[in-house]
Amino acid sequence: NLLLFWPSGSSEASIPYSTFLQQVQAGNVVSVSITGAQVKGTFAKAIMWPQPAAATTQATPAATATVPAAAPFGFFQAAQQPPSPYTAFNTTFPQDVGDPTLMPLLEQHNVVINVSEPSTPWFTLLLTNGLPILLLVLVLVWMGRQASKSQSGVFNFGRTKARRYSGDRPKVTFNDVAGADEAKGDLQEVVDFLRYPKKYHDIGARIPRGVLLVGPPGTGKTLMARAVAGEAEAPFFNISASEFVEMFVGVGASRVRDLFEQAKAAAPAIVFIDELDAVGRRRGAGLGAVNDEREQTLNQLLVEMDGFDERHEVIILAATNRPDVLDPALLRPGRFDRQVMIGLPDRRGREGILKIHTRELTLGPEVDLGVLARTTTGLSGADLANLCNEAALVAARHSHSKVTMADFEEAWDKILLGGERPALLDPHDRQVVAYHEAGHALVAWLTPSADPVHKVTIIPHGRALGVTEQLPGEDHYNYSRAYLVARLDVMLGGRVAEEIGIGDITTGAESDLVQATQLARRMLTRWGMGSLGPIAFQADEQQPFLGYELAQGRDYSEQTAARIDRDLEQLIAQRQEAVRNLLTEARPQLDKLVDTLLREETIDRDMLTQVLGSRPEPVEEVKDVEAVTAVPA
Numbered sequence: 001n002l003l004l005f006w007p008s009g010s011s012e013a014s015i016p017y018s019t020f021l022q023q024v025q026a027g028n029v030v031s032v033s034i035t036g037a038q039v040k041g042t043f044a045k046a047i048m049w050p051q052p053a054a055a056t057t058q059a060t061p062a063a064t065a066t067v068p069a070a071a072p073f074g075f076f077q078a079a080q081q082p083p084s085p086y087t088a089f090n091t092t093f094p095q096d097v098g099d100p101t102l103m104p105l106l107e108q109h110n111v112v113i114n115v116s117e118p119s120t121p122w123f124t125l126l127l128t129n130g131l132p133i134l135l136l137v138l139v140l141v142w143m144g145r146q147a148s149k150s151q152s153g154v155f156n157f158g159r160t161k162a163r164r165y166s167g168d169r170p171k172v173t174f175n176d177v178a179g180a181d182e183a184k185g186d187l188q189e190v191v192d193f194l195r196y197p198k199k200y201h202d203i204g205a206r207i208p209r210g211v212l213l214v215g216p217p218g219t220g221k222t223l224m225a226r227a228v229a230g231e232a233e234a235p236f237f238n239i240s241a242s243e244f245v246e247m248f249v250g251v252g253a254s255r256v257r258d259l260f261e262q263a264k265a266a267a268p269a270i271v272f273i274d275e276l277d278a279v280g281r282r283r284g285a286g287l288g289a290v291n292d293e294r295e296q297t298l299n300q301l302l303v304e305m306d307g308f309d310e311r312h313e314v315i316i317l318a319a320t321n322r323p324d325v326l327d328p329a330l331l332r333p334g335r336f337d338r339q340v341m342i343g344l345p346d347r348r349g350r351e352g353i354l355k356i357h358t359r360e361l362t363l364g365p366e367v368d369l370g371v372l373a374r375t376t377t378g379l380s381g382a383d384l385a386n387l388c389n390e391a392a393l394v395a396a397r398h399s400h401s402k403v404t405m406a407d408f409e410e411a412w413d414k415i416l417l418g419g420e421r422p423a424l425l426d427p428h429d430r431q432v433v434a435y436h437e438a439g440h441a442l443v444a445w446l447t448p449s450a451d452p453v454h455k456v457t458i459i460p461h462g463r464a465l466g467v468t469e470q471l472p473g474e475d476h477y478n479y480s481r482a483y484l485v486a487r488l489d490v491m492l493g494g495r496v497a498e499e500i501g502i503g504d505i506t507t508g509a510e511s512d513l514v515q516a517t518q519l520a521r522r523m524l525t526r527w528g529m530g531s532l533g534p535i536a537f538q539a540d541e542q543q544p545f546l547g548y549e550l551a552q553g554r555d556y557s558e559q560t561a562a563r564i565d566r567d568l569e570q571l572i573a574q575r576q577e578a579v580r581n582l583l584t585e586a587r588p589q590l591d592k593l594v595d596t597l598l599r600e601e602t603i604d605r606d607m608l609t610q611v612l613g614s615r616p617e618p619v620e621e622v623k624d625v626e627a628v629t630a631v632p633a
Contacts, residue, residue, distance in 0.1 A: 011086075011088060012040070012086065012088040012089055012090050013047070013049040013086035013088070013089045013090075014089070014090055014091070015049065015089050015090075015091050016091065017039075017091050017092065017093065017094060019091075020039065020041075020089065020091045021102075021105070023043065023047070023089075024105055024106060024109055024111060025105070025109070027044065027109050028043050028044045028045055028047070029041055029042070029043060029044070029106075029109065029111050030042045030043065030044050030111065030112065031111060031112035031113075031114065032106065032111055032112070032113055032114070033114040033115075033116065034093070034113065034114070034115045034116075035115075035116050035117070035118050035119075036117075036118035037092050037093045037094075037095045038090065038092060038093075038118070039090065039091050039092065039093050040088070040089070040090045041088070041089055041090075041111075042087055042088050042089075043086070043087050043088070043089065045087075046085035046086060046087045047085065047086060048083040048084065048085055048086075049083060049084065049085075049086050050083055051083060171230040171233075172223065172226040172227050172229075172230040173227055173230045173231050174227050174231055176223070176227060176356060177220060177223055177224055177227045178345070178349055178352030178353045178355070178356055178381075179220075179345025179346070179348075179349025179350060179352055179353050179381060180219070180220060180224060180342050180345070180349065181349070182341075183213075183224060183340050183341070183342045184224075184227075186211075186338070186340045187211065187224065187228050187340060189207075190207070190208075190211060190228055190232070190315055191228055191231040191232045193207040193313075193315070194232035194234045194268045194270070194313065194315065195232055195233070197268060197313045207315065208315070208336075208337035208338050209305055209315065209316060209334065209335060209336075209337060210305060210315070210316040210317075210318065210335050210336035210337060210338075211315065211316070211317050211318075211336065211337070211338045211339075211340055212276070212318050212319075212320065212323070212331070212336040212338065212339045212340070213225065213317060213318065213319040213320075213340050213342055214319075214320060214321070214323045214339050214340065214341050214342065215319075215321060215341060215342035215343055216321055216343070216344060216380060217321050217380070217382070218380035218381060218382030218383060219342045219343065219344060219345075219380050219381055219382075220342060220380075220381045220382075221274075221319035221342055222238075222272070222274055222319060223381075224342060225238075225270070225272040225317045225319065226238075226272075228270060228317065229270045229272075232268070232270070234268050234269050234270055235263075235266040235269040235270070236269070236270050236272065237259065237262065237263055237266075237269060237270065237271045237272065238272045238274070239259065239271075239272070239273060239274070240273075240274045240275055240278070241273050241274065241275050241276050241277070241278035241279040241280065241318075242275065242278040242279070243255075244256060244279050244297045245278070245279060245293055245294050245297055251293070252279070252293055252294070252296065252297030252300070253296045253297050253299070253300035255297075256297060256300040256301050256304055257300060257304065259271065260304045260314070263314045264314055267313040267314050268313035268314070269313070269314050269315075270314075270315055270316075270317055271314060271315070271316050271317070272316075272317045272318070272319070273316065273317070273318040273319075274318075274319050275319065275320060276318040276319065276320045276326065276330075277320045277321075277322045277323075277325050277326060279294055279297050279298055279301070280298055280301070280318075280320075280326045280327055280330050281294070281298075281325050281326065281327065282325060282326065282327045282328070283295050283298065283327055298327060298330075301330075302329055302330065302335065305334075305335045305336075306334060306335060316336070318336065323339070344378060344379070344380055345379075345380070345381065346475050347373050347374055347377075347474070347475055348373070350372075350373040350376055350379065350384060351369050351370055351372075351373035353381050353384045353385075354369045354372055354373060354384055354388065355369060357384060357385045357388040357389075358388055358403075361388060361391075361392055361403050362401070362402045362403060363402060363403050364402040364403060364404040364405065366404065366405050367403065367404065367405050367408065368405070371405075372387075372408060374474075375412070375454075375471055376412070377471065377472050377474075377475060383415070386415065387408070387411055387412060387415060390411035390414060390415060391403050391407045391408045391410075391411040392407075393411075394407040394410050394411050394414075395407040413455075413461075416469065417457075417461035417462065417464070417467045417469065418461040418462025418463070418464070419461065419462065420459055420460070420461055421460050421461070421462075422460075425465075429465075430458065430598060431501075431502070431594070431598065432498060432502055432506055432508065433458045433465045433466045433508070434458050434466075434594045434597040434598050435497045435498055435500075435501035435502060435590075435594055436466060436494040436495075436497060436498055436506075436508055436509070437456050437457070437458055437466040437467070437468050437494065437597065438456070438497055438501075438590055438593040438594045438597060439493040439494045439495075439496055439497020439498070439500075439501075439583060439590070440456075440468035440490055440491075440493045440494045440497075441453050441456045441468050441593065441603075441608065442493065442497070442583065442586060442589060442590055442593060442612065443489050443490050443492075443493030443579055443582060443583065444468070444470055444486075444490045444493070445608065445612050445615055446582060446586060446615075446616065447486045447489055447490070447582075447616075448615075448616045448617060449480070449482040449483050449485070449486040450470070450483075450486040450487065450489070450490055451470035451471065451472045452470065452471060452472075452605070452615070453468065453469070453470055453605065453608060454469045454470060454471040454604070454605055455467075455468075455469040455602065455603070455604050455605070456468050456469070456593075456597065456602070456603045456608070457469075457597075457601060457602040457603070458597050458598075458601055458602075459601050459602060464511075465508065468490075470490070479527075481523075481529050484519065484523055484529070485575065487519060488516055488519060488520060488571075488572075488575045489575055489578065489579050489582075491512045491513075491515055491516040491519070492512065492516060492572075492575055492576050492579050493579050493583065494508070494509050494512055495509040495512060495513070495576075496576060496579045496580050496583055497583055497590060499580070500580070500583055500584060500587065500590070501590065501591070501594065516572065517568070517572070520568050520571050520572055521564075521568055523571070524564055524567050524568060524571070525537040525564060530564070530567040530571070531563075531567050532560075532563065532564070532567070537555065537556050537560070537564070589611075589612050589613075592611055592612075593608075593611055593612065596611050
């Protein structure tokens, strides 16, 4: 708006400070008012302001006295305001420079002087007075909102923390689950019931109210439950059993009630409770005080599952890897009617799992998932997923454009053996480690019943100074006595090789001796492979509850315990002597293998064949699926 720049009229003349002094000296100033640096006053006689440019700048008391005029700013500079008579004026006192002669000059010419304090600007008042009040109001509002939230939290304390997944999330189906064909077949009936419940209701059938998924960690129990929900296209409520239990008694039971109310409202639906043993442990077990909150939560869960209307289309899936600790009331018919075992995958299952987890990876043409499946015996689905991810990380670390088979092998060694670490070993220590690992490898190579040797290394991995890696050729499901004895021989081979090659023994065989003792004791007490015959003793059974273990005690006499100890000592001594005879006869092969290890540090199966010759053919027998046997030094 151009009117904003137009000069407006004023009843006071804004004059320079020098003009003000000239008018005082001329006696034309009657009074002044000083407020801070602002000086206002009145003239005795009106002056024309601004003065014409041609007029002299000398001040006179006459009304015609002129001073140079100041032109307006902006585009109005070219135009000059016409002179007008003024009897009032204002000017600015130069505070930075100061003028000690002003007051004497004013008194000399009898000028009336008024002095007042400068007024505080409005924004200063706002900052000093208004802002604290505004902040106080904001704090009060925030405190009020926090109080309302806390009050609502008190009322929601007993609400369930279950997370509900519906169709808006990426759907998981049975195609995303591999290596568990039997479990998928058992759960297909649950899917069919959730899809077509009327078919079952019309015929009078009752679907199982609860299905318990049992299996080792990492086998995909949670993934299987999500796949059931995805196949059935039903709402999926997911909660961990530990989320029921709180410090206050009764909260867990309230959350169980709220969970089942929500599930019934969303029926047909699936409720999945992970780690059921956290809340479903056997009541009254153990020593010390009873956990009232956990037991009340379990009681409420039992009531809710037993109180289902038979026509309610809600199925409870739960997962645990400790079914032995669950309360018997949970496992009775009418609650968890079925138990679906999800075990470790077989070779075909492992290959399917590897295909799923390598979908997003760029694989090299030489990668053979079938070979990987055969060499990863005993690994769970989570282990295989970790293997694929580690291989991708190795490939990225080496700046490969694709994940190669060598990347998978390096990742497998890192997972199984641990990361390589440098160790400053002197020649004597390297020789001790070489004899130790050569003893393991040579005994395994010359024993037909032992698992084949895949790799031997004296490079430290993890906490071990060297490792002998054995891989079973196929999946088997039982141990034979010959296989167990062969495992004992391999474990003892490191210590015996030290005796033969070095003439002394070291502490490097600690882990071998612990494992050998545990295996031999289980052979005698659990599997009836001792002189006591086919009798099983719970000698090293780990009771899940301390109270039960103390109450039950040992189920055999002291004489039997002493006999077990004698058999154990005799078995270990016999196998040690057999290993000593074997390595003594094969001393040239042992020394040759040690020399190769000291030179190469790592030997694979092909190089072992070159050094030791062909391996004896194994005797046809049934072995266990005990995954990978890694014998650390």
